[in-house]
Structure formats: C-alpha cells, structure tokens
Amino acid sequence: MSALRLAVFDMDGTLLDSLPDLAECCCEILAQCGLPLLSDMQVRSMVGNGVQALVERAFRASLDKKAEESGRAQVMPISTEEAVSRFMAAYTPRATRLSRLFPGTEDALRTLRAQGWLLAVCTNKPEKAARRILSDFRLEDLFAAVGGGDSFAARKPDARHLLGTIAQAGSAPERSVMVGDMPPDCLAAQAASCPFVFAGWGYGAPELADKAVVKAAAMQDIPTLLARIMPV
Ligand SMILES: O=C(O)COP(=O)(O)O
C-alpha cells in the first residue's frame, strides 16, 4: 500500500502571520544596542532563512541606516551569537502575542485531515518555538511531524530538512506536497522532488509563483488545490 498523502507547511508567512512579533523582537535588540529601529515592512523580506539570517539582516539594515545618518561607518556592536541568543530569549516566550494564523488556516488544516491527508510543519524557526506556537493555537495534535531549523543536519533550502520531516511523518516524497512563501521552501521542494505550492498571502515576492506548480491566493483554497495536484 502506498504511503498516505502528506501536506507539508512552512510556518512564518504560510500558517502564521508572525511578522509583528518577529519585528518587535528585532527592534528590541536593536534598541538595546542604540541602533535605529526597522518597520514591519522592512523586516518582512528578512524572514524565511532562520533566526541567524533574520538577526544578521536586521542589524545590517539598521547599521546601514545609522551609517547614512551619521556619515560614519558602523560596526556590529555585539557578536552574531549574542544577538541570536538575545533574540530567542525575547521571542520564544511571546511568539504568539501579536502573531495570528492567516484567515482560514485552522479550517483548511481540519478539512485536509478529514480528507485523509497527513500534515507536517517544515520551518526554519527552531523546533521548540514552532511547537510552542502550534500548542498555543491548539493545533499540535493535527501534525504528524514538526521539522524545525535545528531538527536535522541541515535546513531549507537543503532537501534534507524536508525529507527528514516527511520521513518523520511516515510518508514519502512522491506522496508529499510543500506549501510555502519563500525561495527556501521552493528550493527544498525542488531538491526533494515534491510539488511546490506558493502561498500567495505570505511574505514572498510574487515572482516565486513562476516556480510553483500552482499559486494559492488564500488558505481556504488549499484543500481543493492539493486534491487536484495529488488525487487520492
Ligand atoms: O526564518 C525563520 O525563522 C522561519 O521561517 P519559515 O517558518 O518561513 O521557515
């Protein structure tokens, strides 16, 4: 018998509109260092490659802003390691304070389960933070696997992250579909030979739709689209 169909979801920008909490925590760390703050819109395109990339991009943008204002070159005031650790200390306990599931998410997930799909999360966010978020929204029981950015030897765009998540969920790549909003999601799906569905409501550039088997306009459309891509 072939494996059950598996719908794998990215988290930030796909299941969860996490930008307000991510941006607030970035600003908190920048403020501690006396650096200019960034708007949610500036932080938006920095999300998707994991915490370290987010923190590095936020500091780079803020340091550039200060250099422009002061006319003097600026250097990183703390180590990247320290910045990441401060970010996680601020973010983990309050990751769902302002963040919300995108409209229709819970219904779409329950519909997929009722139609026999297994569900998994494959996020570059640390696994502990991802699990805490799912539990805060009472969604954890719906997922057969949660693959975080620190769960495997590599993370998206590396296929091993997605393949490890699929194996943990008890499915197979040829029975799996990846839904995500950013290039690392698309690249991991391609490398794992899984169809990629572009979450058009997320933080990614619209052109990413060209690399997807389909662009979904809203979470409500996901059950129908996935059934079309992978009939029973
Ligand atoms: O970049 C992150 O930390 C998480 O992003 P993702 O959930 O979109 O993979």
Ligand SMILES: [Mg+2]
């Ligand atoms: Mg994302």
